[in-house]
Amino acid sequence: MYIPKKFKVTNVNEIRDFIQENSFGTIVTTEQGKPIATHLPLLLNKKGDNYYITGHMAYANPQWITFEGENKNVLVMFxxxxxxxSSSWYEHENVPTWNYQAVHVYGTANIMNEQELEEDLIGLLQKYELHRTNAILWENLSSQTKKQIKGIVGFKIKIQEVQAAYKLSQNRNKEDYHNIIEKLSAEEDINSKALADVMKNRK
Structure with missing residues (x-):
């Protein structure tokens, strides 16, 4: 993706934390030249010196078949x-814009075997259930429920390239920056308030 220098993020730990905190991603592959996408909860795992994005999708979802084709290249977006x-939030006249955080991960995909898939499901449940009362963990599921694993396909994407852009008004002066945070905090939109918190924590 296009990333102006001021908005480029290269810190590996920061990007890793971002992916873990915003782990509902979009997987994009191509089928006969046509882009196709699926939105899924994903995990970031490290094995040895390599990082992987892992997850699963319904067996009925034909996108997993593209993981087995000649072109295994995958784009994952977080x-x-x-x-x-609004440019009315600046001291001087300028154009309005849009602030955002985005990470693009490029890699090659492979299908998991059943043991790998089970291990990944254990990790996924631990991430989203362990802190809950009456947590639904893999070891507590009935054998009947576990049989539903037959209806999904697990995959792992070996990361080859990462691009990260945080467009957070870094190009504005101090007064504009703090005014933008104040205005975003006053908006009713949840995303605006969340973005204001992100900006507060960065300066």
């Missing part, structure tokens, strides 16, 4: 809060 920025 997005944080985003919001409209």
């Amino acid at each position: 997005q944080g809060p985003h919001a409209y920025i």
